[in-house]
Amino acid sequence: MSDWTKLITADDPIEAGFLRGLLESAGIAVQVRSMELWTAAVEIYFSEGARPSIWVRKRDLEGARRVLERRDEHGEGAPWTCPDCGERLEAQFTSCWQCGRVREGGG
Numbered sequence: 001m002s003d004w005t006k007l008i009t010a011d012d013p014i015e016a017g018f019l020r021g022l023l024e025s026a027g028i029a030v031q032v033r034s035m036e037l038w039t040a041a042v043e044i045y046f047s048e049g050a051r052p053s054i055w056v057r058k059r060d061l062e063g064a065r066r067v068l069e070r071r072d073e074h075g076e077g078a079p080w081t082c083p084d085c086g087e088r089l090e091a092q093f094t095s096c097w098q099c100g101r102v103r104e105g106g107g
Helices: 013-025 035-043 058-074
Strands: 004-009 030-033 053-057
Touching: 004 058, 013 030, 013 053, 013 058, 053 058
Parallel strands: none
Antiparallel strands: 004 053, 030 053
């Protein structure tokens, strides 16, 4: 029996990547499945089985749901400035693209 369970289906690979980063920044292991079917999904009008899906370990399911609920309740938050290099970053980024510093408070 698999230790993984499906959490959510993303609309596209960009959203899948965002959700993966959001969950991983909260310490939750993630698998993104069906990415290879994305091209076909465009052809068949976003069939549920052809869109990327986010899977988490069963033991992390409730925590992952809470992370997504907080995102929905609070939105992306405010832009932030990296305290190490001064780079200005949009709210959705949990680490600085310039120097790699992780955002305090996990975003």
